[in-house]
Amino acid sequence: MIRKRSLVRRTAAVATAGAALFLLAACGGDGSGTAGHGGHSAASATPSTSASASRGQHNPADVAFAKGMIPHHRQAVEMADLAPGRAGSADVRKLAADIEKAQAPEIRALSGWLTSWGEEVPAAGAMDHSAHGMGGMMTDEEMSGLGDASGRAFDTAFLELMIKHHEGAVEMARTERADGSYGPATKMAGEIIASQSAEIERMRKLLGED
Numbered sequence: 249m250i251r252k253r254s255l256v257r258r259t260a261a262v263a264t265a266g267a268a269l270f271l272l273a274a275c276g277g278d279g280s281g282t283a284g285h286g287g288h289s290a291a292s293a294t295p296s297t298s299a300s301a302s303r304g305q306h307n308p309a310d311v312a313f314a315k316g317m318i319p320h321h322r323q324a325v326e327m328a329d330l331a332p333g334r335a336g337s338a339d340v341r342k343l344a345a346d347i348e349k350a351q352a353p354e355i356r357a358l359s360g361w362l363t364s365w366g367e368e369v370p371a372a373g374a375m376d377h378s379a380h381g382m383g384g385m386m387t388d389e390e391m392s393g394l395g396d397a398s399g400r401a402f403d404t405a406f407l408e409l410m411i412k413h414h415e416g417a418v419e420m421a422r423t424e425r426a427d428g429s430y431g432p433a434t435k436m437a438g439e440i441i442a443s444q445s446a447e448i449e450r451m452r453k454l455l456g457e458d
Contacts, residue, residue: 305429305430306361306365306428306429306430306433307427307428307429307430309423309424309427309428309429310361310365310424310428310429310430310433311362311365311367313420313421313423313424313428313433313437314358314359314361314362314367314433315362315367315370316383316420317354317358317417317420317421317440318355318358318359318362318369318370319370319385320383320384320385320413320416320417320420321351321352321354321355321358321417322355322372323385323386323391323413324347324348324351324410324413324414324417325347325348325351325352325355326391327344327347327386327391327394327406327409327410327413328344328345328347328348329344329348330344330394330395330402330406331343331344331345331402331406332344334395334397334398334399334402335399335402335403335406336398336399336400336402336403337400337403337454339454340402340403340406340407340454343410343447343450343451343454344406346447347410347447350443354436354440357432357436358436361430361432361433383416383417383419383420384412384413384414384415384416384417384419385413385416386409386413390409393405394406394409403454404455407451407454407455408455410447410451411448411451411452414444414445414447414448414451415448417440417444418440418441418444418445418448420437421436421437421438421440421441421444422437422441424437425437425438425441
């Protein structure tokens with residue numbers, strides 16, 4: 249009887265162990281399958297997510313805005329640099345200082361964006377003054393004439409040319425607001441529209457047009 253009971257116990261233990269091994273194998277199979285699938289899904293989702301994020305960062309309109317606005321701002325700063333020694337009006341000198349103070353940091357920001365995007369930053373001194381009418385840019389002749397003027401003649405020329413220059417910048421900024429996708433660039437464009445439109449009104453008042 250004892251031997252029979254012992255045999256029954258051994259048989260039950262073997263059966264239990266076998267069942268446990270079967271369950272472990274089954275769970276291990278499911279677990280590895282799930283992990284493998286989950287790992288595959290994560291691996292496949294990562295590039296997709298990165299690509300999606302990358303697509304939302306910037307587009308060709310943002311690149312064109314940065315590459316166009318850098319030489320445009322540089323020329324405005326070049327014009328403003330002439331004012332301290334040539335302007336007859338303290339108001340014109342103050343305006344020129346404000347323009348330089350606002351646009352120099354924007355040049356640095358625009359250059360930084362281009363570098364981070366793997367794009368070439370327009371070389372300093374490479375602005376094309378001959379691109380008359382393009383974004384309100386001054387021609388070589390206009391820049392030369394401004395440099396030769398002084399007193400009231402400088403003030404008038406500076407204000408008239410800078411109004412045209414600002415109008416060009418506002419149009420470029422409106423294009424960026426409409427077509428760009430890079431948040432900081434569209435934000436800067438909005439600030440350019442607001443600040444330079446206000447400066448246009450300020451210059452018109454100095455000319456006595458308003």
